[in-house]
Amino acid sequence: MKQALLVMDMQVGIVGRLGDDGPSLLGRVARSIAAARAADMPVIYVRVAFRGGYPEISPRNRTFGALADSGGFTEEDPATQIHPDVAPQPGDLVVIKRRVSAFAGSDLSVVLRAAGVDSLVLTGVATSGVVLSTLREAADRDFDLVVLADCCGDADSEVHRVLAEKVFPRQAEVTTVVEWAAAIRG
Secondary structure, three states: OOEEEEEEOOEHHHHHHHOOHHHHHHHHHHHHHHHHHHOOOOEEEEEEOEOOOOOOOOOOOOOOHHHHHHOOOEOOOHHHOEOHHHOOOOOOEEEEEOOOOOOOOOOHHHHHHHHOOOEEEEEEEOHHHHHHHHHHHHHHOOOEEEEEEEEEEOOOHHHHHHHHHHHHHHOOEEEOHHHHHHHHHO
């Protein structure tokens, strides 16, 4: 089994929405990245961003439709850049997606297949967005899945709790960064 760590939507404009919870989440995600690198595990960053003019956003899309009207979240926008506290290093991959799931509108599937990855470790913001959507799609693609619950964040803590405790365990191992890091070391 070959694992890869997915660091999803850890972007300046998204992590900032978590308020006071953002810095502690970034610290835990940084620990997961360090553990993956120490285990020679691929670290793949996924960020959501759009082309200028928003050709990939339909006005029917409730999630992103307002962006096309208000502007922002283009590929160059500072808000779409990966937060500097968890910045990629040489050798890490960065994938740009155009929808909620890390697979939608990105080349993530091609990258994973080429690397022989069959197991994904998920981190991200929001638990109810990119983490849920990616977990569901990855499960349908027959990936083995691990969710680092304390490396996921959501503006609604109750939604995060329900997903991590009741929904995700149906398709993934749900653990913490400390437990996962210990397991991959030993």
